[in-house]
Amino acid sequence: MITSLPSVLSPHLMALRPRQWTKNLIVFAAPLFASRFTVQDSLAAALAFALFCCASSSFYLLNDIADIDSDRRHPVKCKRPIAAGLVSIPVALGMAGLLLGGSLLISWRHSVALGGIVTGYALLQVAYNLRLKRTVILDITAIATGFVLRAYGGAAADRIVLSPWFLLCTGMLALFLGVEKRKAELRLLETRGGRTRSVLKRYSLPLLNRMENVVTTGAIMTYAIWSSGPQVQGASTPWMMLTLPFVLYGVFRYQLLSDPQEIARKTDELGHETGGQSERPEEILLQDLPILLTVVGWVSTSFVILSLKSQGLI
Structure with missing residues (x-):
């Protein structure tokens, strides 16, 4: 055959x-x-x-x-x-x-x-x-x-x-994803048990929550500063501030998906454990519709603003 x-x-x-x-x-x-x-x-x-x-x-x-x-x-x-x-x-x-x-x-x-x-x-x-x-x-x-x-x-x-503010924002958002990944892994360890990463023994949810607060604030602030325009060596136009709501919603939505109470609520509704998505950022992008729509909205809005700027219309 x-x-x-x-x-x-x-x-x-x-x-x-x-x-x-x-x-x-x-x-x-x-x-x-x-x-x-x-x-x-x-x-x-x-x-x-x-x-x-x-x-x-x-x-x-x-x-x-x-x-x-x-x-x-x-x-x-x-x-x-x-x-x-x-x-x-x-x-x-x-x-x-x-x-x-x-x-x-x-x-x-x-x-x-x-x-x-x-x-x-x-x-x-x-x-x-x-x-x-x-x-x-x-x-x-x-x-x-x-x-x-x-x-x-x-x-x-x-x-x-690249603008230094853009790089700082990228780094802060990446740290945010890393912290959320460890939070999800720790959550799965607590609920399902079994073998897992040895490094999780050094983490706790209170510690990761404090780290999350720092990097979330840093990511939002650096993006806000970058989007405020060329006066601070940021974006080419202050109109990029219009994209800030997408970033805020995306960050808050991501936090919601990794929240233990939200995971427990979905578990009660569906009858099985649904947590751990934020352990795999690529899964959230592909499977969570609000996150996907947020990314599409952010990219589309950025493209329109920067296109109008390149043509001298704004």
Whole structure:
């Protein structure tokens, strides 16, 4: 019996964790806010997006190889293609080497800046998986740094100089996502038990709540300052203040989804545990309609404002 090509490629594609690629969309922020909408600019940002997808997927493959034994004992992770035996370890190693080597080679050929950023991202992933993910506070910092490097990558691919306020806001929002991720993991540990990350032993919900307050305030303030206009080396027009409500709602909605009382309410209504979405930011973007509409509204409003500014209409 001849096996169809799609059935062969499907587990190999799923092993790359394409749902995680939504994290790399931040590379498009730099050309968007710089009002760079030409075909060449779009292709440069798309290249950065593809390179970060390849680099990140290579480490997902390596992680799944390293964790294959524990994944096979996990009720959910046992379904991952490598743990389930749908993708062999030699093939996974070859895929990881090809993706990582290709992303590094192409990035350096494009520009020294982009090559340095992609290389820095790869080194960060090595440090995170070897040590940082088991080191309290530094684990969240490493997650945030990965997002900042992605934003830098989008700018480097298109030779754009980013505002310091934009970078600070990106870092604060990334820290917010990291804190929310740990909160969700801790919540799942308390409700379901079982094996989990060793670093969670050093965290508590009160501590994470205090950290959340700091980074949430920092993210909103830095975005508000950036959007207030060129007077503070921020956005090219103060009309970007119109996008602030989207940021506020998005942050508050994200907090709602990770709130224990909200999780308990949904559990009572549906009869099963529905919490833990904020453990996986890519799942919220793809599955929570209000968050998705907020992102679409923010992007659309920003595009209209910056387009009118580039044409001198505002």
